[in-house]
Amino acid sequence: MLVDATAVRYIEDYTLEVTFETGEKGIVDLHRFIHEGGVFCRF
Numbered sequence: 001m002l003v004d005a006t007a008v009r010y011i012e013d014y015t016l017e018v019t020f021e022t023g024e025k026g027i028v029d030l031h032r033f034i035h036e037g038g039v040f041c042r043f
Contacts (some may be wrong), residue, residue, distance in 0.1 A: 007019040014031040 003020045003022055003024075005018050006021050009017040011017055011020075011027070013017055014034065015029045017025060019025045030039060
């Protein structure tokens with residue numbers, strides 16, 4: 001089952017809080033992805 005993100009809130013640096021349509025929230029740190037290339041390398 002795929003769940004859509006309904007909101008994203010910037011916290012600091014590369015850290016975001018993501019809210020999903022189920023009401024669940026989570027914190028994601030994208031810092032490690034900037035060195036791996038792809039869509040995040042521009043950040």
